[in-house]
Amino acid sequence: MDDIPLLCALPEESNGRLALWIPYFGGTKEDGARTLRRFAQAGFIGVGIDPWQHGDRATSESPGEFSAGVFAAFRSRMWPILGRTTLDAMRVIDWADELHGVGSRGVVACGVSMGGDIAISLAGADRRVARVTAIGSSPDWTRPGMEHVDRRGVIIDQGSPSFSGQWFYDRFDPVSHLGAFTRDLELTFEVGTADTHVPPAGAAEFLERLEAEHPCESRRIRIIRHPGLDHTALVQNVGIRERALDWLLAPEA
Template sequence: MTGLSRRVGDVPVLECLPAGAPARGLVIWIPPLGGDKERYTDRLEELARRGFLAVGIDPRRHGERADRPADALFDQVMTSFRTTMWPILGGTVLDAAEVIDAELAIHGLGGPVLAGGVSMGGDIAVALAGIDPRVSRVAAVAATPDWTRPGMTRIGRPDDVIDQGRATTGGQWLRDHLEPLTHTDRYRRDLAIRLDVGAADTHVPGEAAHRFATMLSRGPRRPSIDVIDHPGSDHRQMCHDPQVLTAALSWLVGPSRSGRTAATRE
């Protein structure tokens, strides 16, 4: 296994390559708000040991692309959520599709392409699958398909509902075109999705994940989608629980599943 930092266009990426054999496929893993491509280096290395080309990216305004410290960006997002977050989400979705183009070409891979992430990174991974049919499996932890996050509260303060403010014109355009919950038709294909949500998470409420699964369980061409509830877990616990992350990653690179469309509970 070898690691390499490079840039794909404007996007800094961290590649972990399997040693001694061609990669079985590509996994793109996206960090949460305030994170960077190095945050999950150990997990990328683990995926490489399992035979995958594992790629972490810096979302817009993160890591090498940061225009301010991570804690200052976090505060800005919490005080002007739609103005700040929606351009980060939508822009990084588009960036991730370009990274997939480049990584498959550079390494001569045909697939499969798998995607995942935590919190904001999971939001991006789910939206990526909606615009890029090469993505066949998605694992998202503490994430949502609903960019409006109804009832979102501050982390650790479940009674403090955030005033999300108004979106910019560009941010609204990105949400209108990329948000998964309003484009469920894009997910009606051979696709498997796992959404791990905290039953006590009021920052990224799990209700939208269940609603998404219910919508996709109706009608033709149903994808496989599992929503895994974690009783008693809030947002911080979900984002930092190594067992949750291990289970999600094991599922992501494990055997294919088919025929499951209803939400499940753990």
């Protein structure tokens, strides 16, 4: 779709709704092929996207160089990935709405780790998104206390944002735009209590502030805590992902 690489799964009988898959850091749309088939089997038009600088639009760096470079300058390099992919996801919804009229029926989105961060930001930016499940993700782009995923106890120096990174943060960071979540919305955070890479406190503080500052009876947000799971164990747990998808694709209440 324009310059955004997509992978689509079409249902035999459509319910007229769109389900988005947004990959984790370093992942691609193809990594979500099984999830897209789940979407289609449930009647959704399933669409997976390559985040900016991922998959078919990856940089010329090797995967190892790319990962090291992003985490060496997290706010300068990660924030533009989060922001540009949020914008891309909105464009994909526009495209699917023009073709299939899905926007009026409610869009659902699923993401793991970075992909969940983007899905949460998308829900704040686009009111067509009705339900989101985020696994090992945070609504706080600053991720206070974030440690290296493979070096427990070593906190990442996130550096300063680039101008474009700050621009995206100022527009899409969920904790900076709590009022955008005062509407009909279902959002589930799947967090690991031992996750020090994407600390679970981010989701808890987001929900606490949201309820205190912007109460909304029609909004339903829940945090499912998985005792003892660190980031890797959480995002690689097939059972957790399957149950999260069951909830995401369930008929509307």
